[in-house]
Amino acid sequence: GIDCSGDSHMCCRKEFFVDFKEIGWEDWIIQPEGYHMNYCAGLCPLHMAGIPGLAASFHTAVLNLIKANNADAAVDSCCVPTQRRPLSLLYYDRDSNIVKTDIPDMIVDACGCT
């Protein structure tokens, strides 16, 4: 996948870090110190359907499908996460118990066009 930089308008991953100390959550979340809430943004014009982040052959297959179905009028596709990982948290719950859990699919590692 591509990380957003400069003023590219194409589909890419934007990094965004939430520091728990800055939002006053460091007293009840013991670990980690923050959350990488990355997200996907940008355009997915026709010629980018199916890339990046997915198998190159997928991109070719999608383009062939578009041509075969004469879908020139097709609208743009969508910029979505193509790779994610869990967020591991060690925190105090409402009864001051200490809980460790992994929340699945919370951190976006790569983006791509559908």
Add this chain to the structure above:
Amino acid sequence: AAPKEVWCPACGLAALTPTTQRDILIALAKQSILSKLHLPDRPNITQPTSRGALLTALRRMRALRVDSAISPGVPHDGSTPHLHPGMGVQEYEILSFAESGSSTSRSVRLHFRFTRELAGTEILQATLYLFWAVSGPGTHPVTVRLLQPDPAGLNMTVASETRLEVQRAGWATLDVGRSVQSLVGQGSQRLTVELEVAEDSGSPLLAGHRGSHWPFVAAQARARTPHRVQRR
């Protein structure tokens, strides 16, 4: 609108100012984490655990896990030890430190609270860790009772009773998986442990324990996956 007409590349609307965008993203992050932890709001911590007690508890849990990996026997109550994490299903490890309850010269009560969020989970394992600070030779018979409120919540009933012969100081563990599961299943939140010694020698547990030797329960839970409807 932003100072210079900046447009959002994806939707063509006027882009948000960086400050507004940041505020929205932080609000989204808070909402996302709280909803995934099934918490209505961020908890207010009244009594944070001492670092010593936390480190000791984590060390004890790791020691028990190494022992059970070496000789994975079946725990006392026959529940199968939790060996393979479910793929993609959210799992929890919970450390609940004791709250002191009523005590006499021969007995002491300890309370462990299990939070409401566990109502929809399956308790895979729960182990009670007690530190015996025994003084003097010989053995000290101790009766450990697990008490839980009756369905009406009025009286305490004995869920199980175990008699131990304490011979030397140190940590001891007791499997309380079944009791914690039935508590969570009933929607109750408090497990009460009563320790009683035979003669008037003062509970072997309370002598000289504080801080990093405080009793705790370590539990493993797994979110229940919605039952799959069998297609006939």
